[in-house]
Amino acid sequence: MNVCSIVGARPQFVKASVVTPALRKRCEEVLVHTGQHYDEELSDVFFDELGIPEPDYNLGVGSDSHGQQTADMIAGIEEIVERTSPDVLLLYGDTNSTLAGAVIGSKADVTLVHIEGGLRSYNREMPEEVNRVATDHLSDVSFVPCERAIENLEAEGITDDVYFTGDVMYDAILKARERARETSTILETHGLEPDEFILTTVHRASNTDDRSNLAAILDGLANAPLPVVFPAHPRTVSCLREYGLWERATSELEVIDPVGYLDFVRLLDAAERIATDSGGVQKEAFFLDTPCATLREETEWKATVSCGWNVIVGPHREPIEAALETEYRLENKPQPYGDGNASERIARLLESHVEDGEPLASE
Ligand code: UD1
Ligand code: UDP
Structure with missing residues (x-):
């Protein structure tokens, strides 16, 4: 299995720091940094501290209007997908880097996978809400961090290949x-x-x-x-x-x-x-x-x-x-975001999916 993962902003580096090692135990990964975040303290520090492998490609898109920034990412990701022919295009969260990957992945011959699928604020004024709704609707597989995300997707008619894995940020x-x-x-x-x-x-x-x-x-x-x-x-x-x-x-x-x-x-x-x-x-x-x-x-x-x-x-x-x-006395905290093994679960599910060519087997 050959996975192409797209990251670009600070929270995506944190998520990739646990998913990338789990994937690389099982398969080849091409890591693409769109360059959405580029300052040392928003980007390099995460790669250095968390031992994230050097990206195979950095598109260097930098800051711009939403349209220009996303367009530059779309063009860059398209070229890499054509060059590397991945089986899976893997996206995280809800940034413009996520949306750009979704546009390319939905048209290319890949399995488009969204980590942190199904979240909703129900506020379409937020650019992130637009990005996550579009990405969820274009994805082939959604890995969701909490049960509520499954309900959110169901309400929009997305029921196939939705898997509760827990939240990789908890890992x-x-x-x-x-x-x-x-x-x-x-x-x-x-x-x-x-x-x-x-x-x-x-x-x-x-x-x-x-x-x-x-x-x-x-x-x-x-x-x-x-x-x-x-x-x-x-x-x-x-x-x-x-x-x-x-x-x-x-x-x-x-x-x-x-x-x-x-x-x-x-x-x-x-x-x-x-x-x-x-x-x-x-x-x-x-x-x-x-x-x-x-x-x-x-x-x-x-x-x-x-x-x-x-x-x-x-x-x-x-x-x-x-x-x-306010003084808080908070007890009985629930555990809605899994058990800290989301990244291993995601890597295992992806491996079985690509090897069998079948819908993923839920656990
Ligand atoms: C982006 C994501 C947001 C996420 C956040 C994580 C979108 C639409 N937004 O927001 O969902 O929560 O990342 O932090 O994708 N800038 C720098 N240096 C950098 C990067 C940005 O100075 O390395 C400045 C630039 O002036 C830029 C502005 O920050 O115009 C906004 O950057 P941008 O990546 O567009 O959005 P964020 O606010 O970082
Ligand atoms: N974070 C960090 N340094 C900071 C602020 C945040 O390392 O100065 C981390 C934080 O621990 C979390 C991630 O950045 O893992 C969240 O990023 P951000 O708040 O920028 O984005 P959001 O989660 O809102 O998309």
Whole structure:
């Protein structure tokens, strides 16, 4: 079996760091980096720290409008698929890199496979929602992280070759947690004590591209009961500067550059709370028992909310303040995202699929 995997953005490197080794035990893999993320701290640091093999191809597309960026990726992926003739084209998540792969994979003679299929925010204003709906409808096989994703797909008529595997991000965090505790010095570097700070990340377009939302988030965080550490995505930094909010952000919060995965896991593990608009970070907070306030109006990761571990606060000052001050007594946490063996399960299922040429056998 010959698999061509497409990655391009930070969360996809984390996912590939566990799936790629599982695949390479069983088959040939061609790894394609679209170049959507290219800064050292958004890209190289993940490959170095997590031992992800050097990509076989880097399309170097960089930043651009959605249309131009996706078009460049489509052209680049098409050329590689023609050159390498993979049996499987493997996509992760919901970025423009995912969508570009889906467009090519749906027309080429490959099995198009979507890891993290079936998630829905039901907000079509989000570019990620458009990407994931299109990718799910074009894919031949969906590997889903939670049971709810199966229901979401069923509601849209997608019932064939949908497999619950668990979440590969859970696999990744189980591997990283102890290593991060042992090796990361991020707390010492920034003079932080465990349980004595709040962590925040903001990069979602609905927040960065709207001055009033960013300002309201700053208002909510400025009144937090503990110091707030903010590893800021470059997109957010440039918007804060453009809106004249940069001085305020840096005087009220500890704004730092984006950090590598192990440092981020250490921060998240030690934080008293997290406030984030990230998809992946909401789940990682849940895995690490850190209560989360989600700076959006809805989430794809509904199980983290229904058990009380995650609170939807939107980009609104008062709910943010309330969530950061509330005492949580959270017990009986469910385990909706599998058992930490999603990547092995995915690799096994793919191998049997390609060898037998039959629909995948569910476990
Ligand atoms: C992308 C994904 C988003 C994902 C996020 C992970 C899409 C539509 N969005 O958002 O789903 O949650 O990655 O972090 O695919 N930039 C840099 N350096 C880089 C990359 C980007 O400075 O290495 C800046 C550029 O100004 C760029 C902006 O960030 O225009 C946005 O980058 P882009 O990749 O388009 O989207 P993200 O916001 O990173
Ligand atoms: N992350 C990181 N350093 C940071 C911020 C995030 O390593 O400074 C990791 C985080 O642990 C998670 C992934 O990046 O695994 C999430 O990426 P992001 O929030 O950018 O994207 P999303 O999950 O929202 O698509």
